Amino acid sequence: MxxxxxxxxxxxxxxxxxxxxxxxxxxxxxxxxxxxxxxxxxxxxxxxxxxxxxxxxxxxxxxxxxxxxxxxxxxxxxxxxxxxxxxxxxxxxxxxxxxxxxxxxxxxxxxxxIRTPKIPRSLPKALTVIEARQTIEATDELEDRPWVAARDMAVISLCYGAGLRISEALALTKGDLESDVLRVTGKGGKVRMVPLIAPVRQAIDTYLSLSPFKLWAEDPLFRGVRGGVLSPRLIQLRMQQLRSALGLPPSATPHALRHSFATHLLGKGGDLRAIQELLGHASLSTTQIYTAVDTEHLLESYARAHPRG
The missing domain is CATH 1.10.150.130 (Tyrosine recombinase, N-terminal domain)
Structure with a gap:
């Protein structure tokens, strides 16, 4: 009660x-x-x-x-x-x-x-393209069991390559994989379709080929070593190991990879509405924060590269 x-x-x-x-x-x-x-x-x-x-x-x-x-x-x-x-x-x-x-x-x-309290605007901490790529590629160097390494690489690839929240990645079933399109259940049970780029699809296929568990369509895609649903804590610990190995900042988390996905897409000219759909944001204003992130990175690059920076 x-x-x-x-x-x-x-x-x-x-x-x-x-x-x-x-x-x-x-x-x-x-x-x-x-x-x-x-x-x-x-x-x-x-x-x-x-x-x-x-x-x-x-x-x-x-x-x-x-x-x-x-x-x-x-x-x-x-x-x-x-x-x-x-x-x-x-x-x-x-x-x-x-x-x-x-x-x-x-x-x-x-x-x-009653006025709504003013919330300080905080910008997501995105990794650089090189840091994101190194994070994914270094995953198998920290794990002796090939199928576990492939599993963790697939989850991390989904966070960066498809913009998934870690909870969304771990909630996937095998049946959510439809050719090169992924069915993702986000916040509030809302379902969205996310295209899978070739490297992400390959990472998932490699994991499935090495996994010791036979998976049916309704089964959780990612399993722990005992066959249960994979805990997000294990992926967070893997990211902690990767931060230490690669010298990345504490802000380099699984969620930072999702931020990086949006920031890098926008930096390459991606449409804000399309990014909103891919991320599963209910409001465009939530997605618009990435315009500030991209501008911030642009200014940092300018300051580093310009002779008078």
Whole structure:
């Protein structure tokens, strides 16, 4: 039972349960996002119960003021919650109250007066083309078992050569491979088709030819040494070994390879909309950050190469 169950009356708790169900089955939020939203609302209700001196009721929410929400946000800020997390908290509260309005339960203006915390813009740390290529090519030098080396090379190749998140790569089944096109299930269960360039397809085929496990269409593509689903931690550890061997910065992670995929495509004149589709971004604004990354790399190269740089 969540903390909100003790901080709210039965009616409000029933609405929280229905809201969470809608987020999972209709809105199809990712499991971690769903968990975070539930936690955020639970903490708000617990704060409000203490703030008001009793369990939160429908009447309590009708009387909610902007000052109550600001007090909660200030408390979370005092607990060292960052701007990005605070923005998520506010998003969770708005989602819940929008749900109550759709249900015809109540309407409140309290949230309209709250500004979303300003989130500092952070640029992805992309590897250079040479660093990305060295990372893939050096994989088999760190592993004595050929099939394990081929497996890790295939996963890393998918992160850089197809722009997959590590979770997407490890969720692939053999049936997701369709000739030179890969069926990828991304965040929120959204499916996209990603073309496989020849080196990536070859890396996967090499792994499949060496794998000791017989794989059917519905089976996970990448296996651990005992036959279970491959843990992302093992690929992260492999990247850690590669960073040490190649002298790469700590920012060289599996996700950095995905960033590198987008940055290098854009640098070669790739269409931003096409890159959005390949990455599985719901919004073009998420993809547009790579225009800043590419400009940053261009300026760095100019400063290094120009005689007066």
């Amino acid at each position: 969540t903390d909100s169950a003790f901080a709210t009356d039965a009616f409000i708790q029933s609405k929280i349960t229905l809201w969470m169900r809608e987020l999972g089955s209709v809105k199809r939020l990712a499991p971690k996002t769903l968990e975070a939203y539930g936690r955020d609302l639970s903490q708000f209700m617990s704060f409000l119960a203490g703030h008001l001196g009793g369990p939160v009721s429908l009447e309590s929410l009708r009387d909610l003021r902007g000052a109550d929400i600001r007090a909660f946000m200030a408390r979370r800020r005092e607990e060292s919650l960052g701007s990005r997390s605070l923005a998520r908290v506010l998003s969770a509260l708005k989602s819940f109250f929008a749900f109550l309005e759709r249900e015809g339960v109540l309407t409140t203006e309290a949230l309209n007066a």
